[in-house]
Amino acid sequence: MSYIEFKNVDKKYQMGEITINALDDTNFQIEKGELVVIVGPSGAGKTTTLNILGGMDTATSGSVFVDGKDVTKLKGKELIKYRREDIGFVFQFYNLVQNLTAKENVELATQICKNSLNPDEVIEKVGLKDRKNNFPSQLSGGEQQRVAIARAIAKNPKLLLCDEPTRSTRL
Numbered sequence: 001m002s003y004i005e006f007k008n009v010d011k012k013y014q015m016g017e018i019t020i021n022a023l024d025d026t027n028f029q030i031e032k033g034e035l036v037v038i039v040g041p042s043g044a045g046k047t048t049t050l051n052i053l054g055g056m057d058t059a060t061s062g063s064v065f066v067d068g069k070d071v072t073k074l075k076g077k078e079l080i081k082y083r084r085e086d087i088g089f090v091f092q093f094y095n096l097v098q099n100l101t102a103k104e105n106v107e108l109a110t111q112i113c114k115n116s117l118n119p120d121e122v123i124e125k126v127g128l129k130d131r132k133n134n135f136p137s138q139l140s141g142g143e144q145q146r147v148a149i150a151r152a153i154a155k156n157p158k159l160l161l162c163d164e165p166t167r168s169t170r171l
């Protein structure tokens with residue numbers, strides 16, 4: 001079995017009378033250590049795929065195996081643990097905490113994880129050493145995105161899921 005197996009995954013959104021098939025029998029496998037890029041037009045289902053893989057959304061049907069366990073079956077504390085310890089997520093729209101500085105945003109993530117990396121070192125890696133005490137509103141779009149990248153990397157997760165991570169920045 002591959003490290004990640006997406007099997008016959010459907011995702012339907014019901015909007016009143018209309019059903020949107022965001023994912024229709026999606027299948028793929030990813031091996032451990034692989035770097036994979038999902039490419040497709042706007043609305044193709046890229047964010048939906050990442051959200052299901054990261055345990056932030058549920059599939060309508062199908063199964064999603066990560067490291068041997070079916071994450072579509074996780075509930076309650078198990079699901080929280082999976083999202084907290086196994087997943088690092090760079091959101092398409094950053095989702096930074098606005099009243100925390102860049103460094104505090106990264107620290108917040110590392111404080112809840114077991115094998116986290118040093119926040120200062122990760123911030124330096126994304127080139128924000130001189131910006132770490134700024135609040136998100138005091139940063140450019142690309143800088144905010146780099147804080148979001150640092151926050152995900154600093155968790156040292158099994159899976160780093162990045163939704164258009166270079167939309168606003170070039171590292």
Ligand SMILES: Nc1ncnc2c1ncn2[C@@H]1O[C@H](COP(=O)(O)OP(=O)(O)OP(=O)(O)O)[C@@H](O)[C@H]1O
Pocket residue numbers: 013014015020021022040041042043044045046047048049092
């Ligand atoms: N919460 C929702 N309710 C209803 N429809 C949704 C919802 N979220 C996504 N969709 C629809 O599902 C489809 C896939 O959306 P998704 O966000 O996964 O696309 P995407 O490939 O990430 O697009 P983009 O490149 O624009 O970010 C789209 O048609 C979208 O309108």
Ligand SMILES: [Mg+2]
Pocket residue numbers: 046047048092163
């Ligand atoms: Mg998207």
